[in-house]
Amino acid sequence: EHVYQPYRTGYHFQPRKNWMNDPNGPFFYKGWYHFFYQYNRNAAVWGNITWGHAVSTDLVHWRTLHTALKGDDWYDVKGVWSGSAAFLPNGTPVLYYTGWSNASQQTQAMAVPEDPSDPLLKEWDKAPQNPIALTPPGYNSSQFRDPTTPWMGADGEWKMLVGAVVGEDQLTGTALLYTSKDLFNWKFTGKSLQSIHGTGMWECPDFYPVDLHQKKGLETSVMGPHVKHVLKVSLDLKKHDYYSVGTYDAKTDSYTADNNKLDTGLGLRYDYGKFYASKTFFDQNKGRRILWGWANESSSVADDVAKGWSSVQCLPRHIWLDPEATTNLVQWPIEEVDALRMNKMTKEGITLEKGAMVDLMRKGTQLDIEVEFAMPESSEGKAQSPELLAENGHLQCSDLVAGKKMAHGFGPFGLHVLATEDLAERTSIFFYLYNDGKGGDWKTLFCGDHSMSSLQTDVDKTTYGSYVTIHKSDTSLSVRVLVDHSTVESFAQGGRTVFTSRVYPEKAIGGAAKVYLFNNGSESVTVKSVSSWDMASINIKFWSGAP
Ligand code: DQQ
Numbered sequence: 001e002h003v004y005q006p007y008r009t010g011y012h013f014q015p016r017k018n019w020m021n022d023p024n025g026p027f028f029y030k031g032w033y034h035f036f037y038q039y040n041r042n043a044a045v046w047g048n049i050t051w052g053h054a055v056s057t058d059l060v061h062w063r064t065l066h067t068a069l070k071g072d073d074w075y076d077v078k079g080v081w082s083g084s085a086a087f088l089p090n091g092t093p094v095l096y097y098t099g100w101s102n103a104s105q106q107t108q109a110m111a112v113p114e115d116p117s118d119p120l121l122k123e124w125d126k127a128p129q130n131p132i133a134l135t136p137p138g139y140n141s142s143q144f145r146d147p148t149t150p151w152m153g154a155d156g157e158w159k160m161l162v163g164a165v166v167g168e169d170q171l172t173g174t175a176l177l178y179t180s181k182d183l184f185n186w187k188f189t190g191k192s193l194q195s196i197h198g199t200g201m202w203e204c205p206d207f208y209p210v211d212l213h214q215k216k217g218l219e220t221s222v223m224g225p226h227v228k229h230v231l232k233v234s235l236d237l238k239k240h241d242y243y244s245v246g247t248y249d250a251k252t253d254s255y256t257a258d259n260n261k262l263d264t265g266l267g268l269r270y271d272y273g274k275f276y277a278s279k280t281f282f283d284q285n286k287g288r289r290i291l292w293g294w295a296n297e298s299s300s301v302a303d304d305v306a307k308g309w310s311s312v313q314c315l316p317r318h319i320w321l322d323p324e325a326t327t328n329l330v331q332w333p334i335e336e337v338d339a340l341r342m343n344k345m346t347k348e349g350i351t352l353e354k355g356a357m358v359d360l361m362r363k364g365t366q367l368d369i370e371v372e373f374a375m376p377e378s379s380e381g382k383a384q385s386p387e388l389l390a391e392n393g394h395l396q397c398s399d400l401v402a403g404k405k406m407a408h409g410f411g412p413f414g415l416h417v418l419a420t421e422d423l424a425e426r427t428s429i430f431f432y433l434y435n436d437g438k439g440g441d442w443k444t445l446f447c448g449d450h451s452m453s454s455l456q457t458d459v460d461k462t463t464y465g466s467y468v469t470i471h472k473s474d475t476s477l478s479v480r481v482l483v484d485h486s487t488v489e490s491f492a493q494g495g496r497t498v499f500t501s502r503v504y505p506e507k508a509i510g511g512a513a514k515v516y517l518f519n520n521g522s523e524s525v526t527v528k529s530v531s532s533w534d535m536a537s538i539n540i541k542f543w544s545g546a547p
Pocket residue numbers: 021022038049081082083098145146203204234276277
């Protein structure tokens with residue numbers, strides 16, 4: 001059983017072995033955080049999907065339990081697919097999921113805890129009302145899935161969304177609206193919360209309120225003048241999670257995105273790297289909303305099988321509306337993650353001349369690094385419009401790596417992590433600022449260059465990133481990078497733009513992995529401060545009984 005495992009993470013959630021995908025139905029109950037995930041108990045590839053179950057008191061250290069939900073009835077015998085959790089009025093949690101039936105049709109179903117007094121909620125029973133929904137006439141029964149957390153509507157009835165696709169061309173993504181008086185008996189309203197042509201199947205919708213003025217999270221049913229709503233969908237066609245901030249009209253149960261100019265009306269991405277099928281939940285323990293997202297592998301299926309596992313969950317992220325620009329959300333690793341920090345090192349006031357590279361004297365593959373750059377002078381005070389956040393930032397980053405010259409730029413400057421001393425391997429996270437030279441606004445790109453991340457040739461090395469919104473009051477550009485073997489999560493400007501990388505260095509592993517600050521731009525930049533930490537490994541106590 002001893003396989004060479006340089007890519008297994010040290011402080012991200014992973015089951016002991018085999019395949020994992022979407023996060024499902026997270027919630028907090030009787031002192032425990034419950035986390036479920038799409039899980040194949042038999043192999044490191046997708047198939048035979050069940051709900052794996054893990055619990056934690058701090059969202060950092062985990063205990064896995066035996067499978068919570070597996071396919072054993074006609075409506076879910078081929079698989080228990082993604083879904084969400086809710087609380088009954090008496091406080092008991094229930095789970096909603098999609099079943100893949102014996103006839104390969106998608107159904108919606110639910111489960112209740114066998115013993116609500118058990119804080120670990122080990123045993124779940126399928127509800128007698130199952131299936132709670134079958135594909136409505138006229139809809140595609142193989143594109144009808146992923147129920148959301150229900151919320152209480154203005155009419156006193158519960159509402160829930162199920163992702164689907166409609167239209168002759170099957171390209172109009174939609175979120176079908178269901179209602180219920182008791183959370184057990186559901187009916188289709190015949191309506192959608194929103195539909196957008198050209199987006200294809202909407203997987204894993206998520207719909208929730210955010211406070212206009214506060215970082216604190218809101219319980220899913222909260223409405224009112226201080227509230228905006230977020231609709232997130234996972235686009236099967238693009239394999240990315242998109243969201244919009246908008247207005248929910250509770251009288252008509254419709255939702256309108258505030259900024260329709262953005263690409264698809266959904267426009268923004270939580271994460272410009274590997275991050276899919278995400279799900280938020282309201283953590284009533286700490287009064288915040290937390291986002292979980294799945295980061296799939298970027299290596300071959302053969303590699304997954306050889307190492308015996310596939311995929312990680314990103315660190316849970318605190319998520320809220322940017323108080324300075326209510327057009328977009330901000331994400332930050334939950335504060336509990338900071339408890340893993342060790343051996344802090346700080347340096348201040350480093351000038352990075354053109355072409356400079358500075359060794360941070362920090363080695364290893366479990367790191368947390370925060371860098372604050374002084375805002376390059378010529379760009380200071382130049383605001384950027386939210387339209388700039390649209391998806392083509394990704395293309396701009398690729399152009400940069402290809403060496404295409406942009407007019408009037410600062411950078412690329414940033415960090416190389418998981419880097420060998422000769423830079424034969426390196427994962428580079430950097431900023432690039434430019435304008436058109438005609439007095440227009442500056443634009444700031446935040447990019448991840450993975451082209452040199454591994455000497456291996458059969459791993460995905462796509463470059464990604466996007467624009468970062470810079471407010472007039474910003475005096476620095478900051479980045480936080482969390483390195484964990486094959487997973488790197490990078491947050492710019494306090495979490496306004498984020499991307500997750502999966503990388504597989506061959507030489508930059510263990511003590512050979514170094515960190516450098518670099519400036520490959522033509523102008524010098526100043527590092528106001530850089531702090532770095534080693535990150536402790538988390539404790540995951542794996543279930544040892546029957547799966
Ligand atoms: N994964 C699940 C589906 C969902 C998809 C199946 C998204 O329910 O639509 O494993 O990754």
